Amino acid sequence: MLKPGARIGILGGGQLGRMLALDAARLGFDCVIFTPEDDSPAGRVAAACEIAPYEDLEAVARFAASVDVVTYEFENVPVETAQAAGRHAPLRPGVKALEVCQDRVTEKSFVNEAGIETTPWQAVSSAKDAIAAAQALGVPAILKTRRLGYDGKGQQVVRRAGDAASAFEALGSVPCILEAFAPFTREVSVVAARSVDGAVAAFPLAENHHEGGILRVSTAPAPGADGLAGEALRIASAILSGLEYVGVLAVELFVLEDGRLWVNEIAPRVHNTGHWTMDACTVSQFEQHIRAIAGWPLGDPAPHSAARMDNLIGADVERWQALASEPGVCLHLYGKGEAREGRKMGHVNRLSPLS
Structure with a gap:
């Protein structure tokens, strides 16, 4: 179990790394970011930042040797980079999750071999x-x-x-x-965590709406999804266990007309569909991930409010002033420069009482 004051290394400098670093700091940890970007969203809020290509394994080794545990904020970190880091500090989650989830055929095969349905x-x-x-x-x-x-x-x-x-x-x-094509009625996701000792905790299901392949809205807890929660937890637990996983993972699911759940994708990291937890839960998905990789007990994932999360994509972020003036809006901006089309610039959470 890492004590406050320990150093957590994060491979990746995007918005997920930024939000991980912010929650880690609140728990008393110092984060070190490894990224090839000169001015990354995560690097600007962390205690330190190592700027080098992922292929520079000497820099990776130097980075990992300076921290007490290493994690990653996106699934396309090169496997060789993660392996190099893992030779100098505990790597949580491990390399297996990257090897499985970086290849869609390998991922689908892994899920099916675990007895879980996919399209x-x-x-x-x-x-x-x-x-x-x-x-x-x-x-x-x-x-x-x-x-x-x-x-x-x-x-x-x-x-x-x-x-x-x-x-x-x-x-x-x-x-x-x-x-x-999956004959689904809606898309949901489960964000779950597994601790060092194998305990699993899952947040309630979120219902998700995509446009052009990009998530626009998540609503949580997903309306009318109580009957799906047990099966979603079984699926997430089997995947977490099969990957020998430590940390937070998301599973995107199709809900079929007969109520069955098919796995669409696995994300071995904190996830966009879990951003609602930042304001609707006592412990967010980001704090939960830090707790897990630090060897702390997992927090209670129960929400105190319902939430609607809207992504701010591209020019949406230009409405920041109006959103900041709107009562009840929790505004999260990622500190990115250019608001390009399709680029996630931030999100807002709107809370309401649990029904």
């Missing part, structure tokens, strides 16, 4: 494979790159089997996965 899928490595997969799974379907896609990037909708080859080529002819 039907097939691996695709050529234009010919893409056509055959579309014929086997049916259309419409969605073709995704196996690696590096996020927020709707690295995806192509296939509406006719004959279009699968051109979709594969549009994605750069890199290894892909074709996923059948």
